[in-house]
C-alpha cells in the first residue's frame with residue numbers, strides 16, 4: 001500500500017489523509033518486523049551514511065545525529081507526493097499536507113507526554129530558548145529581577161538571557177558545578193530567592209553527560225514562583241521524557257540530534273503559560289485579524305509559528321520519533337548507559353594519560369570529554385580522524401564550563417543508537433596510537 005494523492009470527492013471538511021503519511025512509509029519499509037531483532041549493528045544498517053562507510057566510527061552524535069533511511073525517505077516523499085502550502089489551501093493536496101503537519105505535532109506531543117496544542121515547531125533548541133527569552137523575558141523582567149542558570153549551560157541557554165538582561169536590567173546567577181561533575185544543589189537555598197523570576201537549566205550536559213535532577217530543581221523554583229525552562233537538547237534524543245513529570249514550564253529540543261532533519265525543533269510550553277506569551281515573530285499564520293495599523297493574534301501554538309513552517313522537516317522529525325519509539329526510548333537509554341560505562345572503564349584501565357571529565361556514577365549520558373596530557377584537543381581529534389574516528393574538539397559551546405574545568409578545550413566522544421562496542425574498541429585502540437605518537441610531548 002503506498003500513499004497516493006486522490007482528489008477528495010467528499011467535500012473539503014472531510015478531505016483527510018486516511019492513512020497517516022509516515023505510518024504508511026514505515027509499514028512499506030517493513031519497520032515493524034525489522035525492529036523485532038534490533039542490535040546496534042542492525043540499527044547501523046538503517047543509517048545510509050554509516051552503512052556506506054563501515055570504517056567510519058562516528059562519535060559526534062551529541063552535535064548532530066546521523067539520519068535513518070525512513071527519515072530521508074519521508075522527507076523525500078513529502079516533496080514528491082504531498083508538497084503544498086499548508087493551512088491555507090482549499091484544495092485536497094493542501095488539506096492533506098496540513099493534516100500530515102498537524103499529525104507530526106501530535107506525534108511530537110505524544111513523545112514527551114504533552115498536549116498537541118502545547119507543541120511549537122521552531123528551528124532548533126537555540127530558537128526555542130530565544131523564543132522564551134524574547135516573548136516572555138523581555139515582557140516580564142525588569143531591574144531587580146534575577147534569572148538562575150547553571151555553570152554547565154550551552155551558550156544557547158546563556159546568550160539569549162544575556163541579551164534580555166541587557167535590555168531589562170535583570171541579573172543572572174548560576175548554580176555552581178561541584179567537583180563530582182554534578183550541580184551543587186546545596187546552594188539552591190541561598191540562590192533561589194523571591195527575586196528569581198526564571199530558572200533555566202539543561203537536562204543533560206552536552207559536555208559532562210551529567211543528568212540534572214530537573215524535577216527537584218523545578219519544585220524548588222516553583223516554590224518561589226519562578227518559571228522553569230529546561231534545555232532538552234541532549235535528553236529528548238536519548239532518554240524517555242515526560243514533561244509532566246519534569247514539572248517545568250518550557251522544554252526545548254532539536255530534531256537534528258534525534259535522527260530528524262536539520263531546521264526543525266520543538267518548544268513545549270505549559271498551555272496556561274503559552275497563552276500569556278506575546279508573539280515572538282509577526283507575519284502570516286499567527287494572526288486573528290490584521291488592520292493597516294494593528295493586529296490581533298491567534299491562540300498558541302499558531303501565535304508562535306509565524307510564516308510558512310518547515311513542513312517537510314516537521315514531518316521528517318515525526319518519522320524520526322516513530323523510529324525511536326520502535327527502538328524504545330528505555331532501550332536507547334540503557335544502551336548508552338552501558339556503552340558509556342564500558343568506554344570509561346577502558347579509558348581508566350588502559351589510558352592513564354587520558355583525563356576524562358564528568359560524573360563517575362552510573363547515571364551519566366553517552367558523552368565523554370577528555371584531554372590527552374597537554375596536547376591540544378584539536379590535534380587529538382585530527383589525529384583520531386586519521387583512524388576514521390570522528391570526535392568533536394573545542395569548547396562545545398560551553399566556555400564557562402570549560403573555564404570552570406580549567407581547560408580551554410576538550411575532545412569529546414558521544415554515542416547514540418547506532419554506536420557499537422566495536423566502535424568503542426576502535427576508538428580506544430586509535431587513541432592509544434595517538435598517545436604513542438605524542439608520547440614525547442606528554
Ligand SMILES: Cc1ncc(COP(=O)(O)O)c(C=O)c1O
Pocket residue numbers: 062063124125126127154156157202204205206231233234254397
Ligand atoms: C545542551 C544543548 N543545548 C542547546 C544546544 C543547541 O542546539 P541547536 O544548535 O540545535 O540549537 C545544544 C547543541 O549542541 C546542546 O547540546
